[in-house]
Amino acid sequence: MNRFLALPLVVAGGLMLAGCDDDSDSALGTVTEAEVRIIHASPDAPPVNILVDGEAAVEGADYKEVALLTPPVGDYDLAVQGIIPGVTGDAAIVIGPANFTFEDGIRYNVVAVDTVAGIRPLTFNDTDPDFSSTTDVRVRIGHLAPNAPAVDVYVTAAGDGDDLSMTDPLLANVSFEDVADAVEVPAGDYRVQITANGATQAVFDSGSVSLPAGADLFIGAVQNTGANASATGASPVSLIVVNGADVSEIYDADQNAGVRVVHNSADAPEVDVLVDDTEALANIAFTEAAPSAALDEYASLPADTYNIKVAASADNSIVPIEADLTLANGQGYTVAAVGLLGDNTIEALVLEDSVRSIGTQASLRVVHGATAAGNVDVYLLPGDQTAIGNASPTLEDVPFKAVTGYLPVPQGTYNLRITDTDGNIAISADGVALDNGGVYTVIARDGQPTLTDFGLILLDDFVQP
CATH class of the missing domain: 2.60.40 (Immunoglobulin-like)
Structure with missing residues (x-):
């Protein structure tokens, strides 16, 4: 089995022409380029920007991502700037600036290592990059x-x-x-x-x-x-x-994939989950997550493709959801039942999870799972503000089944408001505490028995294991 899991490459094409114009030797093809490889290996550090001579050459490089720069040979100042909510400019620089001389015939490797509290560069060279x-x-x-x-x-x-x-x-x-x-x-x-x-x-x-x-x-x-x-x-x-x-x-x-199931269909009964026709999870009621709602408390399955059935607990021959799911080693998945059984819109919404703690932010993911709400606006208000007033929405015009990425949020206590697009409040939650390093998922749901009695399903670090 091929055990390699491809990760994104951070493209840094802008720096290839740094310092060159139409009258430079580059137009004649005589500029010699260096090769500089930058690796983000700080496990709890945020995504970063790579600054070269004070300008962003790479934006948003995340943990375990690599950027390849090919500047003309010469001297450069390199710095790493963390993407930290509420912190900008020089205050966000976590490494450097440091001066480097890049020459031909050498591959320069610059690795951001250690935890964010002690982040620093590790450098080594490959003298025969060809x-x-x-x-x-x-x-x-x-x-x-x-x-x-x-x-x-x-x-x-x-x-x-x-x-x-x-x-x-x-x-x-x-x-x-x-x-x-x-x-x-x-x-x-x-x-x-x-x-x-x-x-x-x-x-x-x-x-x-x-x-x-x-x-x-x-x-x-x-x-x-x-x-x-x-x-x-x-x-x-x-x-x-x-x-x-x-x-x-x-x-x-032996790490396996991680899977949990969330029952978010307000008119569906308790359900069992069958994996390749064998019962894996039983008696999951509306709003419940199984085997756990807590962070990284998954059911563990080897990487493979599985047939997943969500069946009524009272009669497993009733299968409102069936799907084939391909799982990757080391990846977490949330499979949410969304839609309604009564109008035959019930289906599986598969989310790819992150369990990585980032020390400079709370990581908040929002899922719109309320069928009766229509498109919504989401407000994350400071803890001392209860009315929306003139606040701008954190998320605007969010449709049903939309899933945000993990939003970087400063540590603090917030008041959550979810409204329809006319500003009418559908869901209100006060005193929502978000901590640096925390990973949080919130699902907006229908009510039961009245669909418009909306509420929230809380996952990950909102829940104690």
Whole structure:
């Protein structure tokens, strides 16, 4: 099984022409470009902007994302600016500015490491960035996980390595921020395992991974922030695999996907959830989440495609919702039953969850699940303000089944108002406490038995496990 999970590349094309105009040597094709790779590996830091000589070259690079810059060779000031709600300008700069001289024939790697409280740059260079081979792969390994002690790294053929006491590690006693020299190995299928230094019990096992010929890989162990990371026995790390400008992620082979189900259909009875025709969750009533509403308290399933049926608890032959669901290792999912049974609009709304705590913000996701409300405006008012007055909506003209991303919100206590587009209040909740590092999901729902008696379903850090 291919265990690589593709992650976004942050495109930084604007810097490629930095300092050039129509009369410069670039028009003649004589400008020599450097190669600078920037990796966000700070597990609780917000998305960041990369500033070059005070200008944004990359915007919104998130954890485990990579940006590749190709500026003309020369001297530059680099800084990392956190995207922090309520903080702007120089006050948001978390690294630098620091001066760098970039030359030809070198790949410069700048990695933001450690937690946000101690975030700093880790730099290392690749002196031969033009590796090419039809038979081999080049691999460089680094320890980027602030939550992990010194480790040993074992690399064996796929299928081997069940008894690490009989195998020597490829790398021993690798400490946080250590980056090993590159090694070249034949292309093929491998198994990567990580143990505490001196131990032979793996705390991370990649399973079988394919390393293709000609790839020039940096593999970094980063703090695991995927679904099921808080489960007993979960690996503390995952691996990011960077190949030039491409990045993917490998979770521990046994991490699995995480799934929870939310009953948000006001006229539907209690339901069971069948996975490949086997009962997995039972007797879920309207407004309930199973197995839990709390953050990262999922039902764990191996990555695969499953047939999911939502059936009436009283009679499993009544199946108002059936769907095939493809699950990825390390990803969390919320499957919400939305719509109404009576008018045959009931369906599954599948949300991809994040469980990552960001230390500089509360992360708030809003889901419109109230069929009778029409389009709505959402107001997040300061705690000392109860009337909407002249406030602008945080979210405007939100349609049924809309799902926001995770909105960065400053820590504080708020009063929530959800109105129709004419300003009539449909849902009101006072004293909503949002903390830095918290992850919150709120679903606007219909009422029962009166649909217009609207309310909220609260998930994640709104709920104690």
